Amino acid sequence: MSTSPWAGVVPMTRSRYLYLADLAGDNLLASRPVAQNIDRPYDGDEEKAVYVVVNRDGLACYAGQTRPAKSWTGAAGIRLNQHMVEPSKRDEWDSFWVLPLKWSTKPTIVNWYERTVAARLMLPLRHRRSRSSF
Template sequence: MNTPSWAGVVTMTPARYRYLADLAGGNLLASWPVPHSLRAPYDGDEEKAVYIVANREGLACYVGQTRPARAWTGAAGIRLSQHMAEPSKRDEWDSFWVLPLKWSTKPTIVDWYEATVAARLMVPLRHRRRRSRI
């Protein structure tokens, strides 16, 4: 049986994205206040990032991060493609927003930023196992 992901309570909008991007301060690489479809190719050039997944209703339902051990471009898209192997996520998730971070951003800052974004969107961080470097 598939465990559904968080249904979400906060709608993602460009204005909300910009507010969350401002929280990254000098660690933000660029501002991309547009959603990307999970069913279309993604051509981002970020290496580290926090990403927000929205369901078909546009509600933020998941917040994650990428901080690979080596530099990869499009890291959020790579990580999300891994998530999509899970049937419940494939069925429920629709789009994602990327908050790209500079490669120099320290892992502790990436962790803090992910937790802060999740808290502001009222999305629980339920994935608290030891992180892989993806």
């Protein structure tokens, strides 16, 4: 059993990404079934998204969302850069997959989708605060 705070149990693959993308239905902006290196600039065009972070072992270890109050193009990359201030994340996170959502996606749907993606990847919803303040 790993003592890493970012241990995962499920490998993130292209086919798993496509399955998760299908769950978004008409809310999906585009399918991007390619992992992004966490250390490289990201040039996405999404404003809302759910993203899956993969650790150095290739296992999904975190699912998060971006749902900015104003327009942030490439919002997933911006949000991931905010995470990188934490040493454990800088040390263990390797790449991420973006599930971009349409700007019109309702906040309740974004919340549901993040929870659903996390559940399908067997990820705990740790460190969650109430999303009602967004």
